[in-house]
Amino acid sequence: MAKGSDTRARIIDDAIKLASLEGFAGLTVGRLAERIGMSKSGLFAHFKSKEEIDVAVLAEAVARFRDVVFLKALQAPRGEPRLRALLDRWFDWSNDLVGQPGGCLITQATVELDDRPGRARDLLVESQQQWLDALSRASRVAVEEGHFRSDLDTELFAFQLEGVILATHQAQRLLRTPDAEQRFHRAVEHLLASARASSTGTTPRAPRRSRTSAKSR
Amino acid sequence: MAKGSDTRARIIDDAIKLASLEGFAGLTVGRLAERIGMSKSGLFAHFKSKEEIDVAVLAEAVARFRDVVFLKALQAPRGEPRLRALLDRWFDWSNDLVGQPGGCLITQATVELDDRPGRARDLLVESQQQWLDALSRASRVAVEEGHFRSDLDTELFAFQLEGVILATHQAQRLLRTPDAEQRFHRAVEHLLASARASSTGTTPRAPRRSRTSAKSR
Numbered sequence: 001m002a003k004g005s006d007t008r009a010r011i012i013d014d015a016i017k018l019a020s021l022e023g024f025a026g027l028t029v030g031r032l033a034e035r036i037g038m039s040k041s042g043l044f045a046h047f048k049s050k051e052e053i054d055v056a057v058l059a060e061a062v063a064r065f066r067d068v069v070f071l072k073a074l075q076a077p078r079g080e081p082r083l084r085a086l087l088d089r090w091f092d093w094s095n096d097l098v099g100q101p102g103g104c105l106i107t108q109a110t111v112e113l114d115d116r117p118g119r120a121r122d123l124l125v126e127s128q129q130q131w132l133d134a135l136s137r138a139s140r141v142a143v144e145e146g147h148f149r150s151d152l153d154t155e156l157f158a159f160q161l162e163g164v165i166l167a168t169h170q171a172q173r174l175l176r177t178p179d180a181e182q183r184f185h186r187a188v189e190h191l192l193a194s195a196r197a198s199s200t201g202t203t204p205r206a207p208r209r210s211r212t213s214a215k216s217r
Numbered sequence: 218m219a220k221g222s223d224t225r226a227r228i229i230d231d232a233i234k235l236a237s238l239e240g241f242a243g244l245t246v247g248r249l250a251e252r253i254g255m256s257k258s259g260l261f262a263h264f265k266s267k268e269e270i271d272v273a274v275l276a277e278a279v280a281r282f283r284d285v286v287f288l289k290a291l292q293a294p295r296g297e298p299r300l301r302a303l304l305d306r307w308f309d310w311s312n313d314l315v316g317q318p319g320g321c322l323i324t325q326a327t328v329e330l331d332d333r334p335g336r337a338r339d340l341l342v343e344s345q346q347q348w349l350d351a352l353s354r355a356s357r358v359a360v361e362e363g364h365f366r367s368d369l370d371t372e373l374f375a376f377q378l379e380g381v382i383l384a385t386h387q388a389q390r391l392l393r394t395p396d397a398e399q400r401f402h403r404a405v406e407h408l409l410a411s412a413r414a415s416s417t418g419t420t421p422r423a424p425r426r427s428r429t430s431a432k433s434r
Contacts, residue, residue: 023329111329112325112328113391114387115238115390124391128391128392129392132392159404162387163380163383163404166384167377167383170331170345174330186370186373187376190377190411
């Protein structure tokens with residue numbers, strides 16, 4: 001059993017590398033078997049289908065993202081500091097990938113699988129939605145804490161932050177813009193400044209409003 | 218000759234559809250030949266290699282984008298109206314694709330080809346850079362016309378606008394967010410408001426400064 005799960009983990013690790021390089025369409029059973037030095041039937045002993053491989057690859061990438069980004073950010077104080085931590089950890093995660101061929105498999109997948117119905121797409125939508133929810137939840141807490149103005153549309157704000165993330169990823173990996181990191185930080189600061197209570201000229205609200213009332217838009 | 222170029226155009230059209238659905242990794246000579254009902258060697262009479270097909274597909278997508286987005290936007294007056302027209306035409310282009318399987322091949326390609334050196338990647342970088350340049354140039358003219366404040370960093374601004382575009386594409390195609398269009402418009406309005414002379418409390422500058430001085434940051 002231990003040996004079987006070790007082999008499975010090794011297959012997924014190689015599959016992640018192959019999908020990062022060639023996309024999910026390039027992650028075929030034949031090419032993966034060749035890369036690992038295993039027969040196709042040997043591979044099918046671990047994964048019943050191409051779809052099962054896709055799902056396993058994506059699940060592993062999402063799990064790594066959770067460890068490196070989500071869990072680390074939770075160590076920061078509630079509100080704006082935690083939102084900043086989420087964004088900074090995302091940058092580190094993305095930046096660590098820049099030196100590697102292929103880059104962020106999750107961003108890759110968001111484009112490649114967006115029109116292919118199936119369990120891999122479902123998993124991706126779920127994890128991407130969780131990420132956007134984490135950004136808007138942290139923003140909502142920042143409103144409760146009085147860091148951000150009370151009329152902030154936190155879902156729109158998460159959408160705007162995700163835009164900065166996607167543009168940064170493109171600048172890093174496709175365009176190789178030398179100052180991608182600076183642009184990321186300046187665009188994030190611009191959004192944070194627009195969300196802060198002081199930026200609209202209104203006074204900060206009393207902190208710690210209940211979650212229900214803070215949700216109203 | 219006419220027949221040959223007709224056939225070539227038909228092959229590219231089918232290749233665009235296949236690449237939109239399956240990505241560039243899924244756009245293989247074998248599958249394309251099968252889709253068209255042609256032998257592989259027949260296909261090779263028109264295109265010498267898989268790379269040549271990729272490049273032709275991308276060039277055609279870029280040409281269509283130029284007609285539908287760039288050229289139409291040029292009909293709007295200089296400055297902020299033209300910038301708005303570029304963004305609105307982009308939205309129409311992207312929105313028209315939502316009903317079709319596969320969606321925007323250019324955005325697809327920006328992720329899939331970002332790590333694959335070659336002529337297709339080169340073409341993509343060039344066209345994406347042209348798009349960003351068009352956004353920052355229109356913003357610079359808006360500064361010259363006195364629509365935007367004189368200290369606007371127009372390259373950062375183009376980066377921020379591209380972020381809204383990428384987040385909108387994700388909301389439309391992956392997440393199927395019902396109010397993607399609203400979010401796009403609100404995020405664009407937010408950026409335009411921040412760029413306008415009046416939003417910083419400074420008075421608008423005299424219009425029509427020379428291009429050189431407007432470029433200074």
